[in-house]
Amino acid sequence: MSEKNREGKRTARQKLAAEREKQKSKDRRRRALIVGASVVCVLGLAAVIGVIGANAGKDDGGEAAGPVVAPSGAQGKDSLAIPVGKESAKSTLTIWEDFRCPACKAFELAYRDTIHELTEAGQLKVEYHLATIIDGNMGGTGSRKAANAAACAQDAGKFTPYHDVLFANQPAESDDAFADESKLLDLAREVDGLDTTLFQECVKNGTHNSWVEKSNEAFTSGGFGGTPTVLLDGENVYQDRSMTPEKLKQKVLDANK
Template sequence: MSKRNSQEAKREARERLKAEREKQAKRDKIRRQLTVGGSALAILAIAGGIGFAIANNTGGGSDSTDWSAARDILDNGAPSGDDADGEDSADGVNYPTEAPANTGGDDGLTVQVGDPDAANTVTLYEDPRCPICVTFEQAMGETIKQGIEDGSYKVDFVFGTFLDNNFPGNGSKNAVAALGAALNVSPEAFLEYHEAMFSEEWHPAENKDGFTDEYLIEIGDTIPELKDNQEFQDAITNSTYATWALQMSDKFDASGVGGTPSMAINGQKLEQVPYSPTDLDAALAAYPAE
């Protein structure tokens, strides 16, 4: 072996070692995040990705939205305590049932961002309180956004709220309703708000009831379209999209997804969530649109 070839081999070995160390550092970060949830949450470990599994514990806490009333509206057409004429009684509340603007489907539960004519469809399943979704978004958020912008695929977002069953409060449901408020402004505002919500700076610990109305409005103030946007803020404080958030959660539950984050490519659910652009490209190649 020539001296030049020997030096090249050593350089390649150093680069491989550096890459492996970076991968190990990312694994260590994920493990540290997993310890936050404690024994109350089951952990789903998947080769190539780690997610929060759906468990059936019951949480507690309070929220400005009367989620029981919102569920009654969906199940019965009116919350418990409403008068026969539809007016609110002393112990009843009423919430709108319309979907945000910029949704699709007969039920208004299709949240699709990107060129509708894009050949590929990426479906992303997340729970707003999920800390591993934070890890995923920080690793892949920019890549997914770029794919939307260059027309490689459109993205369908499906949001679950199962972590509200594991920790105090209703932060996941509150956050999904706020995402609906952002989507009602524009798809661009939704994407930016979604990015901020899962950022390391703004994402609260999942075992804290951090997604309060005030905090969600504060996050919105970092987005130009949402800053001081009274319609957006009123939609949060008035629980305008509370029933829609519950319907979105029902859609997630019906999907059969076992944890978050999860992904499907052109309708094919992936066993491993891609944590690198290369892995995402491989998944797109493995499951082409028909």
Template sequence: MSNRNNQANKQAARERLRAERERQAKKERTRRQLIVGGAVVAVLAVAGGIGLAVVNAGGGNGGGGASGDVWAKAAKAPLVKPANTSGTGGTAIVIGKPDAKHTLSLFEDARCPGCANFEQKVGETVQKDIKDGKYKASFHLGTFLDANLQGTGSKNALSAMGAALNVGPDAFLEYKQALFSKEFHPDEAGPDKFADDSYLIKVADTVPALKGNAAFQKAVKTGTYDRWALTVSDAFNKVKDVTSTPTVKLDDTVLGTDTPQGKAAPSDPAAFTTMVDKAMKS
């Protein structure tokens, strides 16, 4: 679970990064005692310190990490809304049968490890329920972890999801699932891989509708939906009763178990379905 707009959480994230760097440094010192060769030693000595710097060194929009200047320009650029969106600024992302009586609302951040856990365990159930018409799904995507963890990966991944949504709702769902998968979701204490456009395109190549899709790739590389990503993120920030990710609601009922930080989203498909069915009857 990732708390948004929380100074203590930001500090905790920084401490985790610091602790991870110290752990890596200690590990590298041990390895240096066993490895002979100045060149190898030099590589190991800097390995633990390049994580965030590398992803912010490239050029272009996210070509190794979109810079603050790029996103400052995006905030002033014309708004381009992906197809399959609605509402002011195209911030409403609703997928499913229009006549579905219930709505499942998901609040997520692309870099959120709790969201990745939820998607890996419950994501397929959600997609099946959407296709079966059990409910339609409304997606609310934030980028607050870019501030908590440093970097631009949440914004860049959201922009890429906009490019996938422009291709189609199914492409969006499959791409989002791939981004949160065990194979591709970045470690919270590791490099900000989602800041790299080439990495986002690599993930997209696992989705049939996006593989080799020139229009999608161009939109990612040129930041076509960067302004839209900022607009969607701003709409997420204005939701008052959501303080952490992932948050999952069925209509007006928050699903999950109580924790000091709020409701923890169910991480088991059976428990999720039980909670959904109970909320539908209430």
């Protein structure tokens, strides 16, 4: 073989070796980019999970939701009903209400005395369910905070009188006055024995906020048309426009014969 041919083969081998080294270098860079991109994806996913975790359990008021703490004596599915009246009563009135709801106030002012008369006589048991639809429709947190305060009053055995005071002092629908905890605490002074340190802490800490939210979820998933929703032994009596307190009383008495 001539020297010229040998030199040509050496040159070809060198070029081939150089190409192989160049390809290896490209492969190393590609693997590095893939690993780097994978790390970025993992970090990005971790960041997303972190954001979701940070925001999970926050309600509309921006406060972290706590455990669901039902008020004392709550009954029914998921302990979402606050009972008033004797357990032995034959008739049950189920009421879904929102403390910011003007129609709820109108119902309460019209029917309250009759309902009290029937519950005190052992003829009727009432199950109150609290909703927060006005917060959702108008904005704010007054429905939820008032409902929490009412649940706190239930803990103290003062639900009925405080419930009545809240409706008697209901602000205009667009006025989120019940979002001010000091307002709720001031109204508690109108109920004998309610303005205690325990009640104040329960209101300020939002002890039953998550329970109120769970109750509102049950309302929205229940297919009800709005608040108030009033059911006498399952019959929607509030939809009957001819219904009056006297007719409601008679229906209860007839059912109990």
